[in-house]
Amino acid sequence: MSHLLEAVSEKDHRTGNLQAKVTVVEYGDYECPHCGAAHPVVQALLKRYGDRICFAFRNFPLTEVHPHAAHAAEAAEFAGRHGKFWEMHDTIFEHQSHLGDAALASYAKHVGLRDSELLESLAAGDDRARVSHDFSTGVRSGVNGTPTFFINGARHDEAPTFEDLAEAIEHALGRD
Numbered sequence: 001m002s003h004l005l006e007a008v009s010e011k012d013h014r015t016g017n018l019q020a021k022v023t024v025v026e027y028g029d030y031e032c033p034h035c036g037a038a039h040p041v042v043q044a045l046l047k048r049y050g051d052r053i054c055f056a057f058r059n060f061p062l063t064e065v066h067p068h069a070a071h072a073a074e075a076a077e078f079a080g081r082h083g084k085f086w087e088m089h090d091t092i093f094e095h096q097s098h099l100g101d102a103a104l105a106s107y108a109k110h111v112g113l114r115d116s117e118l119l120e121s122l123a124a125g126d127d128r129a130r131v132s133h134d135f136s137t138g139v140r141s142g143v144n145g146t147p148t149f150f151i152n153g154a155r156h157d158e159a160p161t162f163e164d165l166a167e168a169i170e171h172a173l174g175r176d
Contacts, residue, residue: 031066068099
């Protein structure tokens with residue numbers, strides 16, 4: 001069965017060059033240890049490829065096994081509405097073992113946001129729809145675990161190691 005990845009747009013949290021020849025999309029879960037292990041890999045790829053790639057992160061919280069994943073994703077989205085998505089994204093991954101609401105509020109404060117506003121937003125579910133939208137696009141694209149990477153719309157089924165992802169990016173750049 002063929003799955004179609006929703007195109008990356010201005011609605012996505014992305015870094016790099018939106019016009020780049022290569023687009024890497026990660027569906028991730030902030031509480032997933034495999035996503036935590038992939039985070040420094042992605043940072044190294046961004047450092048190596050810079051504006052030659054576009055990287056987008058989409059939320060795919062596996063709430064049945066990761067009870068804090070949904071609120072962590074909502075906290076990142078809250079930060080995104082205030083222009084601080086990547087700062088919060090990185091902070092959450094750096095403190096992945098502490099994702100309760102009080103910890104998320106302290107991370108919001110750390111990145112320059114009001115902790116009380118984050119807690120109010122989580123309670124109200126202000127960003128729940130955005131997280132659910134990302135999750136739905138992942139399901140439609142065949143995502144069934146995290147992290148799942150796509151390179152130029154094609155699912156990357158190899159291990160999310162620096163070497164394997166770099167090889168796939170190089171291939172997409174036309175440097176076989």
